[in-house]
Amino acid sequence: MNTFTKEIMSVGEMACGTKLTVPVFSFKAEENSSEDNLSAVNTAEQSIAPNVYIQANMHGAEVQGNAVIFQLLELLQHSELKANITLVPYANPIGNSHKSGEYTLGRFDPITGENWNRMYHFDQSIIKPFAEQHLTSSEEEIKARFEQLVAEQIDAKLAPSVWGLSTGQRIAYQLQRLAHKADIVLDLHTGPISSKHLYCAEYSKASAKYFNIEHTLLIPNGFDGAMDEANFCPWWYLQEAFVDLGRDFTMGQGIFDKEAYTVELGSQEQIDLDVAKEDARDLLTYLQYKGAIGGSEYQPKEMTRYACHLKDYKTYYAPMGGMVDYLAGFGKPLAAGEPLARILRMDVYGDSSINKENESKALHYVSLDQTVLPILHFASANVTQGSELYKVFTNYFEF
Numbered sequence: 334m335n336t337f338t339k340e341i342m343s344v345g346e347m348a349c350g351t352k353l354t355v356p357v358f359s360f361k362a363e364e365n366s367s368e369d370n371l372s373a374v375n376t377a378e379q380s381i382a383p384n385v386y387i388q389a390n391m392h393g394a395e396v397q398g399n400a401v402i403f404q405l406l407e408l409l410q411h412s413e414l415k416a417n418i419t420l421v422p423y424a425n426p427i428g429n430s431h432k433s434g435e436y437t438l439g440r441f442d443p444i445t446g447e448n449w450n451r452m453y454h455f456d457q458s459i460i461k462p463f464a465e466q467h468l469t470s471s472e473e474e475i476k477a478r479f480e481q482l483v484a485e486q487i488d489a490k491l492a493p494s495v496w497g498l499s500t501g502q503r504i505a506y507q508l509q510r511l512a513h514k515a516d517i518v519l520d521l522h523t524g525p526i527s528s529k530h531l532y533c534a535e536y537s538k539a540s541a542k543y544f545n546i547e548h549t550l551l552i553p554n555g556f557d558g559a560m561d562e563a564n565f566c567p568w569w570y571l572q573e574a575f576v577d578l579g580r581d582f583t584m585g586q587g588i589f590d591k592e593a594y595t596v597e598l599g600s601q602e603q604i605d606l607d608v609a610k611e612d613a614r615d616l617l618t619y620l621q622y623k624g625a626i627g628g629s630e631y632q633p634k635e636m637t638r639y640a641c642h643l644k645d646y647k648t649y650y651a652p653m654g655g656m657v658d659y660l661a662g663f664g665k666p667l668a669a670g671e672p673l674a675r676i677l678r679m680d681v682y683g684d685s686s687i688n689k690e691n692e693s694k695a696l697h698y699v700s701l702d703q704t705v706l707p708i709l710h711f712a713s714a715n716v717t718q719g720s721e722l723y724k725v726f727t728n729y730f731e732f
Contacts, residue, residue: 393439
């Protein structure tokens with residue numbers, strides 16, 4: 334049985350001085366304990382095993398990822414580990430505790446209003462000078478030096494300064510410090526009421542089917558502040574810089590075999606441990622494919638997979654306020670003209686300006702003029718005009 338270690342990482346302080354803490358679980362791949370003269374094959378195998386970082390619950394209401402990490406911890410104890418794996422549930426102790434009545438909020442820092450998942454660090458200005466300096470360096474040196482440079486940048490952000498850091502930055506940078514050396518980063522989230530879907534960088538789309546998730550959003554290879562982008566963007570831009578300078582590197586190969594994903598596990602404010610076990614097995618399918626665990630126990634499932642580009646992932650905003658009956662289910666194409674939802678407006682029912690034949694105007698059916706694939710919808714039936722009613726794939730394709 335594999336063993337794990339547990340540490341408690343402090344990520345900040347409350348007003349009363351109480352520490353804000355995050356649990357960190359780590360599995361270490363077993364090192365070959367044979368004689369010093371290891372075979373070249375074994376040495377090569379050890380050198381290519383990817384290190385893995387998995388975190389959950391950066392947004393307060395998005396709790397299913399914690400259950401998935403629990404199930405991963407259970408399964409990994411009996412897996413053939415080829416890589417070091419770090420798992421961090423409850424990644425944001427403030428967001429997790431940010432309640433309003435019975436509801437968990439925790440998507441935005443209540444002090445600054447910033448999205449908790451948009452505060453990670455990447456400085457593109459470091460890329461070109463580094464590539465120029467290491468144009469003739471070995472791949473091993475490039476990897477080690479670039480990881481060191483990224484770590485130094487994060488450490489500099491965390492170092493005491495006259496200006497200090499916001500609460501969200503302090504949490505994000507410390508999580509990023511744990512993740513920055515990983516070859517694989519999985520950031521576990523959920524939607525409001527949502528299907529499972531995957532945010533996948535376009536360069537790594539060949540790996541998407543190994544997650545056993547039916548819906549994939551292909552995102553540009555650019556940085557917008559999220560955890561997945563903070564981990565793959567530095568390497569993406571670095572390999573582009575080398576190519577521009579005449580050294581041929583390909584993202585997804587060799588030292589640039591870096592992949593990071595946001596994994597959306599369904600709906601917020603609920604956990605299902607049985608579903609979480611299946612989710613954990615699905616993530617292990619991907620990790621087995623990438624060589625982080627051995628064996629052949631986990632295999633991709635046969636399913637119809639759909640994808641769309643991020644630019645074609647559209648939000649439909651409520652055209653009016655009212656009470657919403659959500660009609661469109663997830664995962665199946667909704668034909669043009671078919672209703673997404675119907676909105677109840679009791680304030681106009683029986684209005685003297687409406688004759689009996691038009692009393693049904695209290696119900697307003699809303700639809701789109703193109704075929705779409707619904708992915709998620711607003712969590713509440715009580716909506717104001719302009720609420721994000723649905724998010725849908727447009728111009729989608731089988732993947």
